[in-house]
Amino acid sequence: MRVYGGVTGADRKAERRAQLVEAGLDLLGGAEGDQLTVRRVCGRAGLTPRYFYESFADRDELVAAVHEHVVQTIATRALAAVEAAGPDAEAKIRAGLAELVRAVAEDRRHGRVLFSVTLTDPLLARRRVESSRFFARLLSGQARQSYGVPDTPELELVAQFMVGGLAQTLSAWLSGALRLSEAELVAACVEIFTAIADRKAPPPQG
Amino acid sequence: MRVYGGVTGADRKAERRAQLVEAGLDLLGGAEGDQLTVRRVCGRAGLTPRYFYESFADRDELVAAVHEHVVQTIATRALAAVEAAGPDAEAKIRAGLAELVRAVAEDRRHGRVLFSVTLTDPLLARRRVESSRFFARLLSGQARQSYGVPDTPELELVAQFMVGGLAQTLSAWLSGALRLSEAELVAACVEIFTAIADRKAPPPQG
DNA sequence: ACTTTCTGAAAACGCTTGTTATCAGATCAG
DNA sequence: CTGATCTGATAACAAGCGTTTTCAGAAAGT
Known part of the structure; x- marks a missing residue:
């Protein structure tokens, strides 16, 4: 050398x-x-x-390296945005989702590696299961902290549902199947997330 | 012959x-x-x-035949359950989801072909995109009929979110990652679906 | 100068895949 | 019985893959 x-x-x-x-x-x-x-x-x-x-x-080592690189990039940006947001739960959700969407829109390759349903690499699929669980744990941790809910299997289910729904949504959006602007996309996702989070005690809102 | x-x-x-x-x-x-x-x-x-x-x-023709067979079986059962339910929107949601979960629990192969994230056949992945869209259209049609909402891109997004969230949830449940009974699973999904459907006009419920 | 090492291209090996062809023997029709 | 046809097993073929090896030549060290 x-x-x-x-x-x-x-x-x-x-x-x-x-x-x-x-x-x-x-x-x-x-x-x-x-x-x-x-x-x-x-x-x-x-x-x-x-x-x-x-x-x-x-x-496989290259596939793992690529996925790791993407997860690190995205998770770092999203977490920073969440922490920079105020203490309000919805503000945190909005900040995290907005940053996530901005990141995958800036470099669609990242979004596809993380979320695209048409990616068929076996190792990538397995790693996605793990990273989905990881994101779900992040979400449920946030929920326990902000909403004070206990750590039950049902909370785990809700977190998985959110991650899966978001993945499908972003995958469809990146593929051009959803004719929405980035801002509209974020607004809709925030709406859904807060609706799920507040599902048992909806705020008095019209 | x-x-x-x-x-x-x-x-x-x-x-x-x-x-x-x-x-x-x-x-x-x-x-x-x-x-x-x-x-x-x-x-x-x-x-x-x-x-x-x-x-x-x-x-590929065999893969298509298998997928077609599964989609037909599941869709037929779920649609029949929805139509057998009363006119109430939540009752329809509950009936459809319960039948769907019952079907994939009876034959987990069906559930995995439809929803498992670790299935990496390229043709199957493409067909799943289409069947997801199909299920999403079914859902949004139901929503337009029951809730009278207009057919906007945002409704399409919500339907995609629901389909994706449900897929992730069932995939996790079938893999044993969610420690919930079938009844608990259905109850939680119904709760999430109705929360999303009612997100802009939440019912006065504690 | 000469030797070592890095480079880039290409070939080679072994394997699995989808797909097609071969062939001995069992089963039918007349 | 005779001959056509269905069966089941196996081999063959070409292609693509991951991976390793070979090799001529360029650049560096001494």
Whole structure:
């Protein structure tokens, strides 16, 4: 690993790895989700299979890296938005959802990796189950904190329902099946979330 | 196509086709959704590839047949339950959801083919998008009829949200991640559905 | 200079897939 | 019995996959 082209060995390797992750994001988040093959991702990254296995033990490791990258990016942004919002529960919901939607609209590949129903990679599907659970736990934790509800299986169900509904909604929106602006989308989702959260004690509102 | 073993040719062919669909349902609705290969489905059906192509032009045709069969079965049962219920909107929702849950609990393969998130067949994924839209249209039609709401993009969004949330919930329940009885599951879903439906005019209830 | 190492392209290996063809033997029709 | 046809098992084919290896040449170290 000596210096090459004025670049250190570790830097070159990191650069190649980043190119592979970026190409993987292109393919995983593209229209056809099952197109992430080693040959294809290398072609798109302008590299050869030899360099693929320099950074990843196998194909699944790249898929995991791409998904991890996306989850980290999105979760960080959404959580920051929630914490920056006031103490009001609905304000938190609105801030988190707005930031989430903004993020997936800015880079639709991220949204598709997280939510698109037409992605058919087996490992990605399994990881999505876990990240859905993760997001659901975040939600239910927020609910216990803001609404003071106990941690029951029914709360878990509600959180799963919200995550699944949001995923389907964003997937449809990203695919162009829902003719709504970003603001309308956020408003509708906030409405639904608060309706579910308040379902047993609806506020006196018309 | 002469008589063989006392069975007419058409009957034998139909029998073999039914065995293939049943085996396909086993595999598509099994734990690993990507195990439906021609060789495997034939092995499980006790037939050989030659008979596969006697009834299906290619692998995708079998996947489509299995999915179609499941959708028809479930939709028929759920619609019948809705129509048998009284004119009250919540009663209809409860009847439809209860029958849907009963159906997928009776034969979990059906539930998984329709809802499981870990099924990664590309054609099945595409068909699910369409059937989700179909179910969403059924729902929004019901809403327009029962609640008199106009057919806006926001109604479409709400329907998609409900379908997606229900799919995630049933998928989690079938996988054993939600420790709830069938009755509790139905009750919780009804609660969520009515909360969303009534979100702008909540009934005066504690 | 010469040797080591990194690069990029390509070929190779072993496997699974969908799909089609082969073939010996069982079962029917006449 | 004779010959046509259905059966079931198996092999064949071409393609794509993940993964490993080979190899000629460019760049660096000494």
